[in-house]
Amino acid sequence: MKAWRAGGAVAWLSLLLAVMMPLSAQAQRDPTVPPLGGGSGGAAAKPRASQGSWPVIVVDGRTHVAVGTRLYAEGQMLGRARIERITETEVWLREGRELRKVPLYPGVVRRQLPPEQP
Numbered sequence: 395m396k397a398w399r400a401g402g403a404v405a406w407l408s409l410l411l412a413v414m415m416p417l418s419a420q421a422q423r424d425p426t427v428p429p430l431g432g433g434s435g436g437a438a439a440k441p442r443a444s445q446g447s448w449p450v451i452v453v454d455g456r457t458h459v460a461v462g463t464r465l466y467a468e469g470q471m472l473g474r475a476r477i478e479r480i481t482e483t484e485v486w487l488r489e490g491r492e493l494r495k496v497p498l499y500p501g502v503v504r505r506q507l508p509p510e511q512p
Contacts, residue, residue: 447499450482459485459498 448459457480458465459472466472468480475487475494483504485496 448485450480450498 448461451458451460451465453465456467458467459477459480460466461472466477468477470477472485472487475489477485478488478493479486483498485498487494487496
């Protein structure tokens with residue numbers, strides 16, 4: 395009788411773990427992928443700076459910015475805007491007559507440290 399109870403307890407524990415496993419094993423969010431939502435309509439058609447950082451990549455001496463799985467160079471269209479300039483910290487986009495600077499790493503501020511005193 396005790397053997398059956400132990401076997402039954404193991405079976406119930408296994409069943410409980412099998413039911414609970416999918417609940418606790420939810421996919422972790424990839425920190426390199428921009429978050430979904432949080433904007434106005436058409437967010438998928440037009441990449442925005444608030445969607446995450448865009449790494450700068452140099453291919454054959456030409457600077458590109460990686461947005462999602464695509465590389466964009468100066469002069470190419472990114473959504474409705476043309477890329478005017480790419481630096482290590484920002485991308486300059488021209489949309490019509492408007493020129494705007496999009497920081498690649500929002501919230502990161504570069505500053506020079508004071509010289510060390512001997």
